[in-house]
Amino acid sequence: MAAHDEKISQNRRKLFKALSAAPVVTTFSSGSALANASAHQCLANPPVASTPQYLEPLPAECSDSNPGANCMAYVERFYWDNDGLSGTHLQYWNNTVTDGRIVVLTDETTATLFTVNPDGSDPDPINTSWNYSVSGSNLIVPGQGGGATPVSLPGKTGYFLLEVVPNADLTGIQEAYAYPQATQDPLAQSCGTSLGVTATNGVHWVDG
Amino acid sequence: MTADRRLWFRNRPDCLSDPVCEGVCFDPATGETHFLGDLPALLLSVIDSEPVSVDRLTQRLTGADAIADDDRKKMIGALLFLEAAELVESRFE
Numbered sequence: 101m102a103a104h105d106e107k108i109s110q111n112r113r114k115l116f117k118a119l120s121a122a123p124v125v126t127t128f129s130s131g132s133a134l135a136n137a138s139a140h141q142c143l144a145n146p147p148v149a150s151t152p153q154y155l156e157p158l159p160a161e162c163s164d165s166n167p168g169a170n171c172m173a174y175v176e177r178f179y180w181d182n183d184g185l186s187g188t189h190l191q192y193w194n195n196t197v198t199d200g201r202i203v204v205l206t207d208e209t210t211a212t213l214f215t216v217n218p219d220g221s222d223p224d225p226i227n228t229s230w231n232y233s234v235s236g237s238n239l240i241v242p243g244q245g246g247g248a249t250p251v252s253l254p255g256k257t258g259y260f261l262l263e264v265v266p267n268a269d270l271t272g273i274q275e276a277y278a279y280p281q282a283t284q285d286p287l288a289q290s291c292g293t294s295l296g297v298t299a300t301n302g303v304h305w306v307d308g
Numbered sequence: 309m310t311a312d313r314r315l316w317f318r319n320r321p322d323c324l325s326d327p328v329c330e331g332v333c334f335d336p337a338t339g340e341t342h343f344l345g346d347l348p349a350l351l352l353s354v355i356d357s358e359p360v361s362v363d364r365l366t367q368r369l370t371g372a373d374a375i376a377d378d379d380r381k382k383m384i385g386a387l388l389f390l391e392a393a394e395l396v397e398s399r400f401e
Contacts, residue, residue, distance in 0.1 A: 108371040118346035119379050
């Protein structure tokens with residue numbers, strides 16, 4: 101306890117001394133750090149674009165020649181922070197399959213903003229039976245039938261696309277995948293491609 | 309909204325301090341190296357993942373709940389510097 105008190109006294113002296121000086125924060129970035137920072141910024145503030153997003157993998161029963169209900173993708177772009185999740189509805193359902201990928205055109209000019217609260221409530225639900233919930237830092241996406249096998253997506257600060265594949269009768273979620281926001285940087289082509297992608301329980305996410 | 313009503317936190321790995329050069333830290337989240345003045349360095353040392361008010365930060369530093377208004381403004385100014393450098397984050401209560 102005495103050590104704690106001494107630490108407090110020391111901090112108090114430091115604080116009063118520090119308060120007399122100007123608060124200065126100077127930042128230096130190395131070349132490689134600039135590259136990393138660029139990737140970070142790209143995830144944190146992706147440019148608005150109306151460019152195709154390609155989502156993989158496809159559900160097993162889905163192919164170029166067999167697009168159907170199970171090939172549909174419901175896509176949202178989320179931003180996760182400590183206040184919970186916020187996001188943008190991009191294009192909702194899409195069953196365009198090209199070269200083994202679901203193609204989703206993002207059109208943010210017509211998209212609407214929404215927020216998922218930390219308690220899991222969604223002020224702007226698309227389907228109330230599909231409400232997301234939050235457990236710790238994870239986003240829980242209800243499983244098939246609206247809750248049988250929830251999919252847990254790691255929450256990280258930054259934008260990501262959430263692809264939800266419904267079950268056949270569209271009453272629940274069969275699979276869910278999260279992707280780093282892919283942007284169309286003219287030089288790097290995509291922020292996501294500069295970062296590793298891991299797969300855990302069918303969920304893709306930015307490595308690190 | 310004023311900065312007074314903000315809660316401050318750092319939801320990233322710690323900024324790695326140089327054991328020799330006081331006030332120098334490397335942020336593994338961005339790869340940047342920051343040179344901090346005394347006050348920002350002191351504040352950063354007591355900010356963790358729990359969002360807390362300026363009063364709570366003061367309490368962590370000094371053991372006291374209150375601080376003079378002028379000093380409080382300086383602390384908020386330093387916090388805004390830290391936020392601009394992406395070393396801390398804030399949200400409103």
